[in-house]
Amino acid sequence: MKEELLTIETGQVRHKQLCADVEDSRIYEILAENGLTEGTVVIWQVNKIRWGTFRDGHITFADGKPEQTALWLEGRFFNEKGEAHLTREKSFIKTQLFSIRVLLDGEGESCEHVDTLSRFWGECKAQDADWITLRDDDRKLEQIVPAVADQARFYGLVTRSYIGYDAVTAQAGYQDYRYVRIASADQKGEI
Template sequence: MSLELARQSLKIVDSPVTRKGNIRETQPLEAVIKQYVTDRADLVVWQRQQILWGCWDGAALVFANQERLDENQILEIRVFNEKEELHLYRRHGAYEGRYVCDGTGEVQSHVDTLSRFWGHKTAHDGDFVTLKDDERFLSMTVPCQEKADYYGLVTRSYIEADDKTGQAGYTDYRFVRIESAEGGR
């Protein structure tokens, strides 16, 4: 899709959405994900010492360079694809959060936006892309099979209007996909 999404004006779309809030699970992370996420998905994990990007292949977590995840260090995780997102926080030994699934449920308005990641591609192994920001000496490896020099994160923001005032605003958002964001620095 490239930068097409970022260059066009916001387009409000109405589509069905199902939400399951107040999730509280004490099972291991992979069991929790398997319970909610039905298809392959990308994920981002905020840990005490790092942010780690990876994939859910339907049965296990996969990270670049065969990195391992220490569940005791997890602060927050988002597992997402075109259809759904599981967003969890780790609190007191349990995972708490919510699940959103597009395509079923009550109709709700949303907009999609593309935010370009900092840095440019320095490596691509077919499944993961390493991005590096030379000026800040930062790098990160994100899951994406698409080939490009620049990448971005597509976020879907859900819109609701207050019944009393008519004021509309964003009430929730979710990550959708990582894609090419060609267009220079």
């Protein structure tokens, strides 16, 4: 999907701040309440980063292993419509309580935003209907991310940054951001 990146677009965004216990599946209720029933998930655990997909209250990770919420430090559940960003605060480290910030496009306050694409390290070494394996052979690094429709050599993460204005100085800047999707990051003229 070709799109115009790095241009200011207008729209609407709604922001919510919550706190929830992920052990009791409350996160799936929060996702469903906000229309986030399917999309991509990335989880930072104490021992690794895991990519996966979520649909109707179930996560499928690239490694095929089940959720390990006790090891979660941070997570982002996202799609074109919005994102739920979970953060285990230091004061919650011995609990399953997470601070959750939800951003939803298409409703709420008027805003401006800019979409950017940041390329993942490594190039596509394998792809099937569900997963893409990205590998940097020189550094012996590999990650497996959810598949997208476009076939490409390189992939990246589209991030949406919301523009805000300081009330005193009227200076513009990014006030928040969210993940949107994984996309082809091939550039014209690349070998």
